Amino acid sequence: MDRAVHLRSxxxxxxxxxxxxxxxxxxxxxxxxxVLGPNGAGKTSLLxxxxxxxxxxxxxxxxxxxxxxxxxxxxxxxxxxxxxxxSLYDELTAAENVRFAVRAAGGRSERVEPALERLGLVGxxxxxxxxxxxxxxxxxxxxxxxxxxxxxxxxxxEPHAGLDSVARELVDTVVAEVADAGAAVILTSHEAERxxxxxxxxxxxxGGRAADERVGERRPPLTAVSGGDADVA
Amino acid sequence: MWRDAxxxxxxxxxxxxxxxxALWQVLPFxxxxxxxxxxxxxxxxxxxxxxxPGLYWLAVLFSTVLATQRSFAIESxxxxxxxxRLSGIDPAGVFLGKAAAVALQLVAVQVVLGAGIVFLxxxxxxxxxxxxxxxxxxxxGLSAAGVLYGALSAGLRVRExxxxxxxxxxxxxxxIAASRAWSAAVVGTVASGTSWLKILGPFAAVYLAVGVALxxxxxxxx
Numbered sequence: 001m002d003r004a005v006h007l008r009s010x011x012x013x014x015x016x017x018x019x020x021x022x023x024x025x026x027x028x029x030x031x032x033x034x035v036l037g038p039n040g041a042g043k044t045s046l047l048x049x050x051x052x053x054x055x056x057x058x059x060x061x062x063x064x065x066x067x068x069x070x071x072x073x074x075x076x077x078x079x080x081x082x083x084x085x086x087s088l089y090d091e092l093t094a095a096e097n098v099r100f101a102v103r104a105a106g107g108r109s110e111r112v113e114p115a116l117e118r119l120g121l122v123g124x125x126x127x128x129x130x131x132x133x134x135x136x137x138x139x140x141x142x143x144x145x146x147x148x149x150x151x152x153x154x155x156x157x158e159p160h161a162g163l164d165s166v167a168r169e170l171v172d173t174v175v176a177e178v179a180d181a182g183a184a185v186i187l188t189s190h191e192a193e194r195x196x197x198x199x200x201x202x203x204x205x206x207g208g209r210a211a212d213e214r215v216g217e218r219r220p221p222l223t224a225v226s227g228g229d230a231d232v233a
Numbered sequence: 234m235w236r237d238a239x240x241x242x243x244x245x246x247x248x249x250x251x252x253x254x255a256l257w258q259v260l261p262f263x264x265x266x267x268x269x270x271x272x273x274x275x276x277x278x279x280x281x282x283x284x285x286p287g288l289y290w291l292a293v294l295f296s297t298v299l300a301t302q303r304s305f306a307i308e309s310x311x312x313x314x315x316x317x318r319l320s321g322i323d324p325a326g327v328f329l330g331k332a333a334a335v336a337l338q339l340v341a342v343q344v345v346l347g348a349g350i351v352f353l354x355x356x357x358x359x360x361x362x363x364x365x366x367x368x369x370x371x372x373x374g375l376s377a378a379g380v381l382y383g384a385l386s387a388g389l390r391v392r393e394x395x396x397x398x399x400x401x402x403x404x405x406x407x408x409i410a411a412s413r414a415w416s417a418a419v420v421g422t423v424a425s426g427t428s429w430l431k432i433l434g435p436f437a438a439v440y441l442a443v444g445v446a447l448x449x450x451x452x453x454x455x
Contacts, residue, residue, distance in 0.1 A: 087316030
């Protein structure tokens with residue numbers, strides 16, 4: 001199985017401050033890894049490092065075949081990040097936000113509608129400006145942006161936050177689908193049980209590095225898919 | 234780069250059309266500046282007429298700051314800023330698209346202000362082509378410089394107050410050259426007017442080139 005993420009003793013800086021201090025992580029294509037840990041443990045920094053948003057200053061850091069120290073721009077085009085703040089323009093509708101993201105990535109516009117539908121953003125919701133969506137709907141719209149871009153590596157920062165139980169189930173289903181289609185997924189969470197239920201492996205972080213690792217409850221992928229773009233939309 | 238610029242331009246224009254910040258805030262502000270300066274100069278028609286080009290460009294300058302601040306306010310959320318960096322859009326394309334969107338707003342401001350100085354100050358332009366060329370070059374220079382310094386201050390907490398401090402001194406040459414060129418256009422002295430275009434042209438070209446080259450690194454630090 002192809003390696004989507006390979007970090008070995010990776011040190012990353014957020015501005016002048018250390019965000020990761022010697023992190024080790026390997027994630028295969030089609031694998032779901034949940035990252036747990038208290039606030040400030042480095043979960044978000046791990047995702048931002050893998051997205052190429054934080055500068056890696058030492059150690060090995062390869063994401064989707066690109067060295068994070070020299071090819072951050074190339075990495076950014078290949079990953080999808082769902083951050084704490086939804087990356088939506090308030091004045092644009094959910095559909096326009098997704099369309100902009102897809103066109104910016106040079107993707108096909110046919111991916112827009114299926115992604116919106118998959119996340120339940122249909123009818124009036126797809127035409128509503130993002131500013132007027134509820135927190136949960138904004139979260140789903142932001143996830144639709146990631147889904148429509150069809151990245152090979154999904155980086156989801158607390159994807160269940162602010163969602164009702166139905167939407168949480170929907171997120172778990174989407175995660176399972178994209179992983180089955182060959183994409184690697186790293187998600188952070190404060191909910192150990194839910195994280196374990198969707199993940200193949202659970203990583204516990206502390207002080208900017210992995211402190212413990214457990215086996216998750218998700219079944220292993222049925223098929224091993226090589227590391228190309230996962231088109232699940 | 235050009236495809237990305239068009240994409241960003243389309244997005245920013247669409248957002249402006251929805252929010253109408255330019256229509257309800259930037260335009261009234263520009264007209265207010267013009268009227269208040271007119272009050273300050275008094276009712277003397279001759280003084281108003283001779284000062285009109287300077288007042289006009291001062292109002293455009295202040296509007297540039299507002300339009301630039303607005304351009305970066307829509308990217309001020311942590312998520313949208315990251316989204317743009319992760320989007321795969323060429324930073325030079327982001328710069329050109331944002332500068333073009335600001336330039337479009339400035340054109341709208343100038344049309345309204347132009348009508349303002351005609352009706353309020355009884356100014357009549359003798360050499361239209363000179364005024365239009367000066368406006369075009371100044372608009373490109375102002376929007377390019379504004380977006381460049383807007384990117385520089387974008388990630389800072391004090392960006393609203395810092396941006397005017399950065400931009401206004403830098404664009405002073407545009408204020409001077411555009412005002413003089415317009416003064417020449419009003420009286421019809423083409424030779425003296427065209428000499429000021431030699432400042433506006435290079436200013437616009439330099440800031441466009443610097444913006445295309447440096448927007449990427451600025452986006453990373455902002």
